[in-house]
Amino acid sequence: MAWQPVCELDEIPPLGARVVAHPDGAIAVFRTDGDRVFALRNACPHEGGPLSEGIVHGNTVTCPLHNWNVDLDSGCACAPDQGCARRYATRVDAGVVWLEA
Amino acid sequence: MRKQKLVLVGNGMAGVKTLEELLKHAPDIYDITVFGAEPHGNYNRILLSPVLAGEMKLDDIMLNDRAWYESNGITLHAGRKVVEIDRVKRVVRTDDGIEAGYDRLLLATGSNPIILPVPGKDLPGVIGYRDIADTEAMIAAASEFRHAVVIGGGLLGLEAANGLILRGMEVTVVHLADWVMERQLDRPAAELLQASLAAKGMKFRLGAQTAALRASERGRVAAVCFADGSEIPADLVVMSAGIRPNAALAEAAHLRCERGIVVSDTMQSVTDPRIYAVGECANHRGVAYGLVAPLFEQAKVCANHLAGFGIGLYRGSVTSTKLKVTGVDVFSAGDFMGGEGCDEIVLHDRATGVYKKLVLKEQRLAGAVMVGDTSDGAWYFQLVREGKDVSAMRDHLMFGQSFAQSQLGDAGHQGQNKAAQLPDDAEVCGCNGVCKGTIVKAIREQGLFTLEDVRKHTKASSSCGSCTGLVEQILASTIGGAYQATDKHSKPMCGCTDQTHAQVRIAIRDFRVGERKLLSIREVMDVLDWQTPNGCATCRPALNYYLISTWPHEAVDDPQSRFINERAHANIQKDGTYSVVPRMWGGLTTPDELRAIAAVADKYAIPTVKVTGGQRIDLLGVKKDDLPAVWADLGAAGMVSGHAYGKSLRTVKTCVGSEYCRFGTQKSMDMGVALEKMLFGMWSPHKVKLAVSGCPRNCAEAGIKDVGIIGVDSGFEIVIAGNGGIKTEVAQFLCKVATPEEVKEVTGAFLQLYREEGFYLERTCHYVDRVGMDRVRQRVVDDAASRRALYERLLFALGDAPDPWQEQQSEPLVRQYRTIELKPVAKENGHGLATRV
Numbered sequence: 001m002a003w004q005p006v007c008e009l010d011e012i013p014p015l016g017a018r019v020v021a022h023p024d025g026a027i028a029v030f031r032t033d034g035d036r037v038f039a040l041r042n043a044c045p046h047e048g049g050p051l052s053e054g055i056v057h058g059n060t061v062t063c064p065l066h067n068w069n070v071d072l073d074s075g076c077a078c079a080p081d082q083g084c085a086r087r088y089a090t091r092v093d094a095g096v097v098w099l100e101a
Numbered sequence: 102m103r104k105q106k107l108v109l110v111g112n113g114m115a116g117v118k119t120l121e122e123l124l125k126h127a128p129d130i131y132d133i134t135v136f137g138a139e140p141h142g143n144y145n146r147i148l149l150s151p152v153l154a155g156e157m158k159l160d161d162i163m164l165n166d167r168a169w170y171e172s173n174g175i176t177l178h179a180g181r182k183v184v185e186i187d188r189v190k191r192v193v194r195t196d197d198g199i200e201a202g203y204d205r206l207l208l209a210t211g212s213n214p215i216i217l218p219v220p221g222k223d224l225p226g227v228i229g230y231r232d233i234a235d236t237e238a239m240i241a242a243a244s245e246f247r248h249a250v251v252i253g254g255g256l257l258g259l260e261a262a263n264g265l266i267l268r269g270m271e272v273t274v275v276h277l278a279d280w281v282m283e284r285q286l287d288r289p290a291a292e293l294l295q296a297s298l299a300a301k302g303m304k305f306r307l308g309a310q311t312a313a314l315r316a317s318e319r320g321r322v323a324a325v326c327f328a329d330g331s332e333i334p335a336d337l338v339v340m341s342a343g344i345r346p347n348a349a350l351a352e353a354a355h356l357r358c359e360r361g362i363v364v365s366d367t368m369q370s371v372t373d374p375r376i377y378a379v380g381e382c383a384n385h386r387g388v389a390y391g392l393v394a395p396l397f398e399q400a401k402v403c404a405n406h407l408a409g410f411g412i413g414l415y416r417g418s419v420t421s422t423k424l425k426v427t428g429v430d431v432f433s434a435g436d437f438m439g440g441e442g443c444d445e446i447v448l449h450d451r452a453t454g455v456y457k458k459l460v461l462k463e464q465r466l467a468g469a470v471m472v473g474d475t476s477d478g479a480w481y482f483q484l485v486r487e488g489k490d491v492s493a494m495r496d497h498l499m500f501g502q503s504f505a506q507s508q509l510g511d512a513g514h515q516g517q518n519k520a521a522q523l524p525d526d527a528e529v530c531g532c533n534g535v536c537k538g539t540i541v542k543a544i545r546e547q548g549l550f551t552l553e554d555v556r557k558h559t560k561a562s563s564s565c566g567s568c569t570g571l572v573e574q575i576l577a578s579t580i581g582g583a584y585q586a587t588d589k590h591s592k593p594m595c596g597c598t599d600q601t602h603a604q605v606r607i608a609i610r611d612f613r614v615g616e617r618k619l620l621s622i623r624e625v626m627d628v629l630d631w632q633t634p635n636g637c638a639t640c641r642p643a644l645n646y647y648l649i650s651t652w653p654h655e656a657v658d659d660p661q662s663r664f665i666n667e668r669a670h671a672n673i674q675k676d677g678t679y680s681v682v683p684r685m686w687g688g689l690t691t692p693d694e695l696r697a698i699a700a701v702a703d704k705y706a707i708p709t710v711k712v713t714g715g716q717r718i719d720l721l722g723v724k725k726d727d728l729p730a731v732w733a734d735l736g737a738a739g740m741v742s743g744h745a746y747g748k749s750l751r752t753v754k755t756c757v758g759s760e761y762c763r764f765g766t767q768k769s770m771d772m773g774v775a776l777e778k779m780l781f782g783m784w785s786p787h788k789v790k791l792a793v794s795g796c797p798r799n800c801a802e803a804g805i806k807d808v809g810i811i812g813v814d815s816g817f818e819i820v821i822a823g824n825g826g827i828k829t830e831v832a833q834f835l836c837k838v839a840t841p842e843e844v845k846e847v848t849g850a851f852l853q854l855y856r857e858e859g860f861y862l863e864r865t866c867h868y869v870d871r872v873g874m875d876r877v878r879q880r881v882v883d884d885a886a887s888r889r890a891l892y893e894r895l896l897f898a899l900g901d902a903p904d905p906w907q908e909q910q911s912e913p914l915v916r917q918y919r920t921i922e923l924k925p926v927a928k929e930n931g932h933g934l935a936t937r938v
């Protein structure tokens with residue numbers, strides 16, 4: 001695990017995500033309304049749907065396959081659904097997004 | 102200047118209505134004092150019947166609570182009975198000694214139930230039916246006793262009997278005349294009504310004269326005895342044998358009274374012009390009315406004079422009656438008995454319980470009585486009051502408004518058209534005297550969407566409720582497809598807002614911030630007070646669609662508020678890959694296109710190639726990173742997006758048609774290609790599919806499409822709102838046209854109407870189901886100007902629709918398809934980026 005630069009913040013659309021390749025499986029890096037950045041393993045706790053392709057609102061992403069809501073902070077599905085996607089630490093430094101992965 | 106003093110005696114429906122009207126015109130000219138013998142605020146007496154029946158609660162029927170009196174500066178003495186008017190000193194006095202001086206006095210003391218002068222009439226358990234106290238006494242009796250007798254089979258008596266049955270009592274209605282409600286119904290109507298009430302358990306003794314009421318040993322009423330010597334058990338006797346205007350107070354003050362306080366056309370006592378009288382206690386031109394509609398008319402005139410405007414005369418009213426027994430429809434208006442010089446048209450279907458009689462006098466409708474089906478009551482009542490010559494539609498009059506007017510060439514259909522055709526001054530709510538124009542104005546100016554809103558703002562349909570259907574029609578015809586008749590649509594869009602789809606659609610269309618339209622999701626959420634910072638996956642796609650469909654070329658199209666399929670212009674699959682479906686106009690392709698598809702499948706190792714149910718080819722299992730390149734290769738061969746992924750135009754299926762087919766009557770392939778080209782790039786509330794068949798054999802299955810075109814020898818039949826999906830719906834016939842150009846115009850107009858009025862994720866079949874085929878036909882077929890305008894708006898919206906696959910090729914859009922590869926960096930805190938992406 002090491003901090004690595006991903007891209008510039010502007011390269012992630014606001015209320016959107018980009019996919020980062022990783023040997024352990026793809027990681028989705030999200031950007032919310034207030035330019036907060038989160039990273040989760042790009043696999044929904046339900047059936048592995050690509051969370052990066054969901055709709056981002058508040059601190060939540062709605063999975064594109066069956067509409068589970070997943071909390072970006074914890075990676076866990078919102079009630080009543082259960083399960084978590086692995087989360088990764090992120091930070092934004094001088095307009096550059098960093099990921100600990 | 103000293104304010105004048107106005108005293109109202111009688112805190113009932115007519116008196117307080119007069120005050121409401123007065124406050125509207127002249128809120129400041131009087132110090133107002135109100136005396137009411139009942140210990141309540143002002144309530145809706147009409148609704149005592151539903152309260153008795155257990156359908157409403159007392160709280161529901163209050164019209165003005167004490168706070169209303171306070172906020173209007175009115176002194177209310179509730180539970181105080183005025184016993185004297187001193188016309189010399191100009192004061193009124195109550196039984197407990199309260200005095201109030203007046204400059205003007207308004208008497209609205211209502212009436213008293215007539216209590217038959219028979220032995221035993223004063224026994225406990227014998228009551229009238231007039232007020233809250235009576236209603237409560239009946240409810241209490243029903244919980245304790247079994248047998249009830251209602252004396253009097255008029256409107257009130259039957260409603261009382263119905264309520265008591267619903268409260269569990271065995272009820273017999275005793276009636277002197279040979280049939281019930283003889284003042285509103287003729288015999289056949291009454292017999293049908295009686296049969297349906299009998300089916301609810303009501304028993305009848307008709308032509309029966311009550312001789313005495315017999316007491317039990319405990320001193321409570323126990324039986325009703327008849328003139329013929331028979332008797333029936335009764336633990337509760339409700340006297341409902343008519344009402345007598347309550348004019349005792351006025352008589353004692355030597356005002357002229359003859360079955361009520363005699364008033365002029367300005368509602369002033371003919372004896373003392375300082376004294377006004379309205380309501381059931383007043384006798385105007387020999388009539389004391391016993392229904393609220395005329396009383397409210399009186400109230401308006403009276404208020405106008407009290408306000409000092411001095412205009413408006415009351416000239417008497419024609420009345421109509423509806424019985425408020427749930428599940429039993431009875432309507433009567435005007436002169437329903439007919440007789441000399443009158444013609445009658447009668448429809449009598451005993452088996453289905455429908456009876457209608459129209460009475461015509463000198464080419465005019467004089468009266469109507471209906472049992473079983475009263476849906477045209479309001480229209481007949483309007484004709485009676487207008488006194489219009491109906492000879493032109495006499496043949497069709499009986500079949501109701503829709504049919505009669507359609508036969509006149511008025512293009513009348515049901516529902517909204519009925520309301521649409523009413524003139525602005527047509528009275529819709531008889532109880533509250535609210536005209537159509539007032540309702541329409543309130544809907545427009547205050548942005549009302551629901552029946553509840555209209556009730557709150559205009560009072561229409563808030564009393565007896567019999568005009569509810571008409572008010573709903575007015576709503577529908579005023580706000581169009583946005584009207585949410587069914588509950589499903591009166592729910593908020595999602596948890597982020599209280600607004601319904603309809604409200605949001607209209608807000609986006611009509612709201613302005615200063616001069617500016619709402620053009621972005623942010624603006625809509627701000628103006629409509631969204632409760633979440635940026636909505637959710639339910640509302641954002643809907644808002645985005647509403648914006649771009651309402652303001653084409655102006656609104657901001659936000660890709661982040663679209664589902665992934667529309668954002669990536671391909672269908673996401675369960676494994677995260679995508680499918681790519683190029684457009685094949687009308688299902689036609691070429692060897693070159695097929696070669697290009699084959700080449701692409703090879704080059705990008707696309708695992709599956711399939712022919713879809715929509716007459717085109719699907720490339721399944723494409724990786725997201727490859728999408729832009731796949732599109733570029735297909736584009737080079739002249740192919741564009743098939744929008745197989747969108748809430749948008751999908752396919753236009755065609756059959757072979759007269760180009761080749763031996764049965765074909767029209768060129769279905771040409772027609773299909775033309776339609777698909779016209780509609781290319783069209784976003785819609787849900788997906789839209791068309792089909793064109795060249796003859797009625799219909800090989801393209803046009804009968805289950807959103808729009809289906811079927812060629813016939815003389816042109817094209819157009820059917821709409823079919824669906825072949827979850828629940829198969831056969832498309833409905835819209836119209837027949839002669840030329841391909843007309844097909845395009847009608848199709849375009851219908852789809853534009855759907856685009857403008859449909860709710861997000863509502864397919865055409867559900868949209869048409871909601872707003873009604875009549876509305877669609879009216880806007881798209883009957884009204885040529887409306888069709889043209891819709892069509893032009895569609896063409897404007899679709900002008901220069903780009904190929905999204907082409908659009909996605911440029912930066913910065915294209916980079917979103919790329920996966921970012923991490924490259925290790927030398928120093929942990931290094932600033933250089935490993936890869937530029």
Ligand code: SRM
Nearest residue numbers: 672680712713714715716717745751824825826827828864
């Ligand atoms: C590809 C295709 C099946 C095929 O291989 O033949 C197909 C595939 C899908 N259909 Fe379909 N439908 C396809 C023709 C149809 C048809 C037949 C037709 O169009 O003539 C119907 C019935 C006709 C109709 O819609 O009225 C049809 C009724 C549906 C429905 C039910 C719609 C409804 O209103 O009841 C859905 C579900 C939905 O849209 O919510 C659906 C949804 C889907 C989705 C989009 C499901 C999804 O969300 O992933 C499938 C996408 C697969 C993919 O990735 O491509 N598909 N689907 C057909 C594409 C046609 C095309 O060329 O665009």
Ligand SMILES: Cc1cc2nc3c(=O)[nH]c(=O)nc-3n(C[C@H](O)[C@H](O)[C@H](O)COP(=O)(O)OP(=O)(O)OC[C@H]3O[C@@H](n4cnc5c(N)ncnc54)[C@H](O)[C@@H]3O)c2cc1C
Nearest residue numbers: 111113114115137138146182183210211380381391392393
């Ligand atoms: C059960 C029921 C159902 C009805 N259904 C319908 C219907 O469906 N449609 C319809 O059009 N009409 C209906 N009516 C009739 C309608 O309610 C009356 O026509 C209307 O209420 C009359 O209004 P008003 O102001 O003249 O009298 P009220 O509303 O009776 O008001 C008179 C008030 O004056 C008070 N009062 C009398 N004397 C004095 C005094 N000396 N001092 C102080 N206060 C006094 C009384 O207590 C009463 O509160 C119904 C009536 C009843 C009872």
Ligand code: SF4
Nearest residue numbers: 756762795796799800
């Ligand atoms: S429907 Fe008619 S025109 Fe179309 S293919 Fe069949 S026979 Fe031919």
Ligand code: FES
Nearest residue numbers: 044047049063066
């Ligand atoms: S895979 Fe995400 S909701 Fe089903």
